[in-house]
Amino acid sequence: MGSGLLILNGPNLNMLGRRQPEIYGRETLSDIESACKLHGAELGLSVDFRQTNSEGELVGWIQEAAGVADAVIINAGAYTHTSVALFDALLLLDMPIIEVHLSNIYRRESFRHRSYVSGAATGVICGLGSRGYLLAMDAVAAMLAEDRQRPEDRQ
Numbered sequence: 001m002g003s004g005l006l007i008l009n010g011p012n013l014n015m016l017g018r019r020q021p022e023i024y025g026r027e028t029l030s031d032i033e034s035a036c037k038l039h040g041a042e043l044g045l046s047v048d049f050r051q052t053n054s055e056g057e058l059v060g061w062i063q064e065a066a067g068v069a070d071a072v073i074i075n076a077g078a079y080t081h082t083s084v085a086l087f088d089a090l091l092l093l094d095m096p097i098i099e100v101h102l103s104n105i106y107r108r109e110s111f112r113h114r115s116y117v118s119g120a121a122t123g124v125i126c127g128l129g130s131r132g133y134l135l136a137m138d139a140v141a142a143m144l145a146e147d148r149q150r151p152e153d154r155q
Contacts, residue, residue: 003144006069009051010077032130043141062089071096071140080115090120096143098136101126
């Protein structure tokens with residue numbers, strides 16, 4: 001199909017639609033996955049969409065990405081604010097990494113203002129609900145297209 005995009009989702013995101021809908025909205029993670037796969041097809045991106053409540057599994061998926069993906073979009077959930085392991089794993093990747101959050105983490109509790117993921121991310125999108133995933137996909141598509149246009153890559 002084209003470039004491969006790995007979209008990773010952390011703990012409690014499987015509860016979207018039921019968990020604090022006043023903050024996270026009423027869409028389910030399945031709704032977001034469907035929208036991402038549809039948008040990916042429009043952009044020529046194959047989409048591998050995953051969710052886990054396990055920090056170790058997220059680290060493993062990030063490590064796998066180096067051999068199978070062209071870019072990563074990650075909503076690490078609460079691990080955003082606690083996981084040096086995710087930060088270290090993301091630093092291994094030489095590809096676009098976009099951090100996404102449904103809510104604006106800077107308008108919430110102060111402990112959410114610190115993101116370990118941001119230190120490894122190419123960019124961050126927060127506070128735009130599920131639209132943030134689609135915007136991240138647009139950004140990835142543009143970055144991958146720019147990479148293909150570099151003179152050193154056209155030899």
